[in-house]
Amino acid sequence: xxxxxxxxxxxxxxxxxxxxxxxxxxxxxxxxxxxxxxxxxxxxxxxxxxxxxxxxxxxxxxxxxxxxxxxxxxxxxxxxxxxxxxxxxxxxxxxxxxxxxxxxxxxxxxxxxxxxxxxxxxxxxxxxxxxxxxxxxxxxxxxxxxxxxxxxxxxxxxxxxxxxxxxxxxxxxxxxxxxxxxxxxxxxxxxxxxxxxxxxxxxxxxxxxxxxxxxxxxxxxxxxxxxxxxxxxxxxxxxxxxxxxx
Amino acid sequence: xxxxxxxxxxxxxxxxxxxxxxxxxxxxxxxxxxxxxxxxxxxxxxxxxxxxxxxxxxxxxxxxxxxxxxxxxxxxxxxxxxxxxxxxxxxxxxxxxxxxxxxxxxxxxxx
Numbered sequence: 001x002x003x004x005x006x007x008x009x010x011x012x013x014x015x016x017x018x019x020x021x022x023x024x025x026x027x028x029x030x031x032x033x034x035x036x037x038x039x040x041x042x043x044x045x046x047x048x049x050x051x052x053x054x055x056x057x058x059x060x061x062x063x064x065x066x067x068x069x070x071x072x073x074x075x076x077x078x079x080x081x082x083x084x085x086x087x088x089x090x091x092x093x094x095x096x097x098x099x100x101x102x103x104x105x106x107x108x109x110x111x112x113x114x115x116x117x118x119x120x121x122x123x124x125x126x127x128x129x130x131x132x133x134x135x136x137x138x139x140x141x142x143x144x145x146x147x148x149x150x151x152x153x154x155x156x157x158x159x160x161x162x163x164x165x166x167x168x169x170x171x172x173x174x175x176x177x178x179x180x181x182x183x184x185x186x187x188x189x190x191x192x193x194x195x196x197x198x199x200x201x202x203x204x205x206x207x208x209x210x211x212x213x214x215x216x217x218x219x220x221x222x223x224x225x226x227x228x229x230x231x232x233x234x235x236x237x238x239x240x241x242x243x244x245x246x
Numbered sequence: 247x248x249x250x251x252x253x254x255x256x257x258x259x260x261x262x263x264x265x266x267x268x269x270x271x272x273x274x275x276x277x278x279x280x281x282x283x284x285x286x287x288x289x290x291x292x293x294x295x296x297x298x299x300x301x302x303x304x305x306x307x308x309x310x311x312x313x314x315x316x317x318x319x320x321x322x323x324x325x326x327x328x329x330x331x332x333x334x335x336x337x338x339x340x341x342x343x344x345x346x347x348x349x350x351x352x353x354x355x356x357x
Contacts, residue, residue, distance in 0.1 A: 063357065096340070114355065115345060115349065123347055123348045124340050160325055160351060
């Protein structure tokens with residue numbers, strides 16, 4: 001296990017300097033059983049890059065929470081047709097959704113927080129999908145949320161979703177790209193994009209939890225705006241004893 | 247097989263809420279008897295047993311479980327429900343497991 005971790009650290013260090021396309025190329029060469037997670041937003045650039053590397057190796061899945069914008073459904077279909085690829089759309093368990101809605105209504109996330117709903121509609125289907133894979137690719141970027149994504153590696157071992165006794169590798173090829181770099185790629189390469197972006201939506205998730213933002217607002221402000229910024233509680237941070245005692 | 251649980255004391259000296267929740271669940275289910283050793287990772291003391299073990303195994307969050315078997319590399323579990331299902335071979339709720347994963351990985355909701 002320690003050896004595996006060292007490998008990931010070395011690989012991440014090496015690929016930190018590489019372009020997203022180079023990271024994707026390595027991922028697609030290294031793993032047969034790998035898929036791209038596509039949210040129906042600007043992470044479409046990953047599909048475009050992968051398609052240019054090897055069209056027959058592009059495997060994509062999307063999480064349909066049942067609450068996406070109509071524009072997002074249309075965009076997912078547009079991408080499917082544009083690249084002539086299969087998109088494996090994952091759905092939440094009907095029973096779990098019914099239980100949540102029966103007990104807490106359709107908008108419980110405004111009263112509690114979004115995590116219970118996200119767990120049922122997004123994380124559980126994601127988990128089901130990842131149990132079938134050896135590696136996955138996300139469009140996560142460091143600049144999306146300084147609070148929770150400040151230290152995203154480009155390659156990491158994904159212990160949370162791995163099959164029992166197996167290793168799952170997670171690639172974040174866009175980790176070091178900024179939003180403007182992503183959009184430069186989209187426009188330079190005529191990549192199709194979700195029309196919600198033209199209406200001021202920067203980060204796109206479920207319809208009730210996403211809103212357009214204004215100039216100079218961080219994209220995180222377009223998601224779950226009624227909640228305080230999430231604080232990480234479970235990290236282990238050694239304190240500098242000398243600093244504390246001063 | 248030896249099972250070690252590492253729980254955290256936060257930098258301000260307060261106990262970690264999730265660690266307490268996990269221990270409560272272990273006690274309620276009777277599984278606490280299957281834990282051979284509980285170590286403290288005190289964020290104020292890098293030399294505390296739990297911090298040393300976390301550093302050795304490159305674990306960046308707590309609580310976590312370490313399962314050791316003769317002749318095998320130690321296996322680390324940072325997700326409680328995964329540990330219960332895979333090591334203790336007990337059924338767990340998918341919804342509860344998903345929520346624990348999201349709580350521990352808040353960046354995932356942005357997918």
